[in-house]
Amino acid sequence: MPKNISASENISKIKREQAALYVFNALTEPERINFETALKSSPALKTLVDELESTLSLTADPLEYTPSDIELQGQRNLLRGRLEQIITQGNKGFKSPAWSAAGRYLTPLFSLRQPALVVSCIIIAFAVGTFVDFKPLSTPAAETYSSADIVELIESGTLSNITLEETDKNNGGIRLAAEKTQNLNVSGGLSDESIQKVLFYLLLNDANPGKRLRAVELLKKSPPGNDKKLVLISSVLSDSNSGIRLKALHQLGTFEIDKTIREAALKVLLEDENEAVRMGALAILANSPTQDIIPALRVVNLMDDNQYIRDRAGEILSEMEDLAAADRIEASN
Amino acid sequence: MKSETKILIIEAQAGDANAFHDLVAMFDGKIMTLAYQLTQNKQDAEDLYQEAFIKAYKNISKFRFQSEFYTWLYRITINTFYNMKRKLSKYHFQEPDIKGTNDPVSHLSDESHNPQNAHEIQSAVKNAAQNLPLKQRTAFMLKHMQNLKIREIANIMDIGEGTVKKYLFRAMEKLRDELKEYQYA
Numbered sequence: 001m002p003k004n005i006s007a008s009e010n011i012s013k014i015k016r017e018q019a020a021l022y023v024f025n026a027l028t029e030p031e032r033i034n035f036e037t038a039l040k041s042s043p044a045l046k047t048l049v050d051e052l053e054s055t056l057s058l059t060a061d062p063l064e065y066t067p068s069d070i071e072l073q074g075q076r077n078l079l080r081g082r083l084e085q086i087i088t089q090g091n092k093g094f095k096s097p098a099w100s101a102a103g104r105y106l107t108p109l110f111s112l113r114q115p116a117l118v119v120s121c122i123i124i125a126f127a128v129g130t131f132v133d134f135k136p137l138s139t140p141a142a143e144t145y146s147s148a149d150i151v152e153l154i155e156s157g158t159l160s161n162i163t164l165e166e167t168d169k170n171n172g173g174i175r176l177a178a179e180k181t182q183n184l185n186v187s188g189g190l191s192d193e194s195i196q197k198v199l200f201y202l203l204l205n206d207a208n209p210g211k212r213l214r215a216v217e218l219l220k221k222s223p224p225g226n227d228k229k230l231v232l233i234s235s236v237l238s239d240s241n242s243g244i245r246l247k248a249l250h251q252l253g254t255f256e257i258d259k260t261i262r263e264a265a266l267k268v269l270l271e272d273e274n275e276a277v278r279m280g281a282l283a284i285l286a287n288s289p290t291q292d293i294i295p296a297l298r299v300v301n302l303m304d305d306n307q308y309i310r311d312r313a314g315e316i317l318s319e320m321e322d323l324a325a326a327d328r329i330e331a332s333n
Numbered sequence: 334m335k336s337e338t339k340i341l342i343i344e345a346q347a348g349d350a351n352a353f354h355d356l357v358a359m360f361d362g363k364i365m366t367l368a369y370q371l372t373q374n375k376q377d378a379e380d381l382y383q384e385a386f387i388k389a390y391k392n393i394s395k396f397r398f399q400s401e402f403y404t405w406l407y408r409i410t411i412n413t414f415y416n417m418k419r420k421l422s423k424y425h426f427q428e429p430d431i432k433g434t435n436d437p438v439s440h441l442s443d444e445s446h447n448p449q450n451a452h453e454i455q456s457a458v459k460n461a462a463q464n465l466p467l468k469q470r471t472a473f474m475l476k477h478m479q480n481l482k483i484r485e486i487a488n489i490m491d492i493g494e495g496t497v498k499k500y501l502f503r504a505m506e507k508l509r510d511e512l513k514e515y516q517y518a
């Protein structure tokens with residue numbers, strides 16, 4: 001039989017409120033101590049708390065819900081389809097809100113970067129520019145344009161709305177499409193030097209972060225080379241979008257770590273405002289530890305805003321010291 | 334926030350749809366549970382899940398790492414739920430799902446006349462929860478079912494902590510009143 005609840009009706013509103021928060025465990029420590037003192041001396045308050053606790057326990061099971069994996073997978077598939085539709089619509093004409101918002105959010109980040117870093121980027125980008133001289137496509141397109149023509153058309157603004165499509169995932173075939181007075185389509189493989197150079201150009205120059213991201217993703221499948229390395233370094237040091245910087249950095253990690261990559265990684269580690277990008281740079285340095293990175297690691301170990309990065313820098317330093325000690329023992333033997 | 338989550342968010346912000354789907358897979362169990370607790374109906378919960386994640390996708394660039402990612406998703410889910418309710422004339426919310434209530438002979442069993450019958454209690458609790466005003470229901474679900482702190486609830490609902498406490502108090506008063514018949518069941 002339910003207890004008589006009228007006993008609690010004479011309790012003040014403040015006490016009733018405290019009783020509700022008490023059963024939710026939402027009182028502060030002093031409030032809880034005071035309330036429990038009052039509880040001991042008031043049977044009506046005790047009855048109210050019992051009723052509230054009973055109500056809470058009554059509601060727990062009927063309101064509990066745990067979706068099954070199958071249900072969630074079905075919803076994920078549906079969501080994937082709906083988002084693909086949204087993305088396709090975005091590519092067909094209007095700019096998707098996500099992109100325009102990303103642009104608004106990410107652009108100010110660039111201005112926060114260190115001036116020294118920006119100067120280095122410009123120098124590296126200039127150096128890269130000297131390598132990017134375009135030769136005719138090895139696989140001619142239906143319309144006979146040389147890649148030099150294409151880049152010239154992009155630079156002059158004659159071509160717009162450039163899109164990249166992967167036509168052969170296994171062999172790295174891509175199609176580049178752009179809007180002109182007439183449509184222009186160029187096909188080729190990712191190993192084609194001229195196609196790579198168009199991708200380099202887009203990664204370093206296109207204002208749309210989506211296209212820069214597509215370019216960096218496609219470059220992942222192209223063969224490694226010095227030009228590619230320099231373009232990726234330039235992107236890591238200069239792109240305003242941290243996601244693109246991170247992707248470029250991951251690709252740099254697949255190269256043999258030389259002095260140029262190490263110096264770029266050190267700059268990123270010391271100056272990039274994004275923690276994930278700094279972590280990526282630290283991973284590159286950890287894979288190729290040399291004595292010249294020790295001062296920077298010490299600074300990071302003490303000064304980085306992120307606890308994980310500080311700790312990881314400390315671990316790398318310790319590992320380096322252990323290796324050095326082991327080498328000394330081996331040499332003395 | 335885990336670094337893995339952070340990296341996925343950054344990649345999603347750069348337009349990587351696969352990274353966004355990885356984030357969905359990390360958090361959608363919580364979101365579906367919350368959606369069901371708010372709507373008390375599976376069909377509506379699924380609609381809310383879809384709309385909330387589409388909104389999250391469109392707005393992910395606005396996420397600035399100032400809160401946990403799931404808190405941000407909760408806020409989107411709750412705001413989407415409020416919008417859906419506001420468009421009630423266009424968007425018809427279903428009655429709460431009550432197990433066994435569709436059974437045409439269930440009322441004939443002797444058990445169903447017992448006020449402590451599990452189905453009856455379940456039905457009463459769900460109706461009582463549905464009858465709570467939206468903000469009281471939200472605060473109650475976030476506190477009681479999701480075990481969040483008052484500060485987190487205030488952040489998600491974009492209100493003061495004192496207001497959250499008021500909502501919880503009022504929700505408890507109403508539930509106690511509506512369910513007094515079943516107390517100590």
